[in-house]
Amino acid sequence: MAFEPKEVQKELKYEELRIYSDEELNNYTEEELKDFKIKHDIPMCEDLESGPWPSFVADAKREALHRRKLADDRMLIERDVVEDLLGQLELSFEHGETHWKHGGIVGVFGYGGGVIGRYSDLQDQFPSIAHFHTMRVNQPASKFYTSDYLRSICDLWEYRGSGMMNMHGSTGDIIFLGTFTEQLEPIFFELGHKLQQDLGGSGSNLRTPSCCIGKARCEWSCIDTQDMCYELTHYYQDELHRPAFPYKFKFKFDGCPNCCVASIARADMSYIGTWRDEIRIDHEAVRAYMGGEIAPNGGAHAGKDWGKFDVQKEVIDLCPTKCMGMEDGKLVIDNKECTRCMHCINVMPRALRPGTDTGVSILFGAKAPILEGAQMSLLTIPFIKCDPPYDNIKENVIEPIWDWWMEEGKNRERLGELIQRQGIKKLLEVLNIPPMPQMVREPRSNPYIFWKKEDVPGDWDRDINDYRSRHKR
């Protein structure tokens, strides 16, 4: 069953939601910025500004000056929050250790995630960052938003928080950096009731799902990543907000194997769009690429002269499974050997396109290095159809996996670690699917094969007591 929203999505209008006037938003000049000094000495932080990249220190100073010039009643937490933040950071550089105390019992009522408590351990020296809680805001699918939306949340955060945010955290959330406990509920109210905007996941929850731009802008997308991300985010609200998992759990959706949100490296459950029929070939266009009429890779490497395009060297020889070739001057692909790596399609997008019988591959268990080192997710379901409302995936894949992990997973054990600990065989039993060649990552190095009675045609009989009467343990 699909998620049914309780109220329709409104179009947000900044003019109706704004807190600050244009004068307040543009309240300092570049001249003033040049002469501006924050109240602490921060030579090491300022050194970061001299590098080749835009610096957060430079951005933070702008925000500090902006807050200095706002009227007292136009901010509900301390004016100096940004200056104290930089001051404490400088001291952390000097001491070589952090001055944040992390975690705690802060949150919004009824939610076990979305707010991460943080406190300074130098509250006398830096009183305006005595509390510096982070809020995670669930980003819209593919991070598409209107400037009205962005300006509205910026105003809200300037008024009730530090004004500093991070676009975007690694789970995709818009991160509000730094506010006091008493502002959490009002911010949550404004977000929920006026901006129709929810908090994201944190802690032992389903984390904010994220997806690539998908069909909205990308011709390669084999699935509607935005729809799937939206549906599963809403359908699994309880898992997102009320922690009952052994640890974090991430969903990420990529529309094709180019994997623009890196689901394969960063999600406990990666969904990667794919096809099971044949790559579509436009032979005319292949000839045009070979004749130099169309630039390869969409012209991406045009900045340097790489010589004439050579389809043999640049496409056929680089096919990882060597399933391409030329026959009588025509490109041919042995599709059953193709691993859907996307290389040939990326090089000649006008000549080659993914097939039309599309669905997803589902992989499990990617994670960052805490136990056992980092790992990529494991291809487990090579192909499954993927149409709204995705009941086949919810019921036959997601929920059995969660049941297993919640039952067997140790505290703070990621799904990937449980798979390592109990084995792929167990994973396949949980999903009730047979082993498949696509799952094999390397030739087997383990010579032991354990058969179950029901796997062996003809079965066998064995009386363990009879055996033990002759063979002592």
Next chain:
Amino acid sequence: MDDLKQAILDFAESSKKTKFYFKDIQNAAQKVYPDANKRDIKKAATALVNEEKLVYFSTGSTTMYGLKGRGQTEDY
């Protein structure tokens, strides 16, 4: 539901620890009611949070449950 809530509170009150993983709560509840399933235990724990008897404690990466008023408080 009320039985499960009571079992969770009994466990939380008698434990030496002030914070618990959901798993600890689940095991404790299933010790008293072996047939209780995870979903119902979670519902009972959520209800206790809504009644302000339990609180969530989060480090950002992991979340634990605690008895309100015991252990670390809001403004430490």
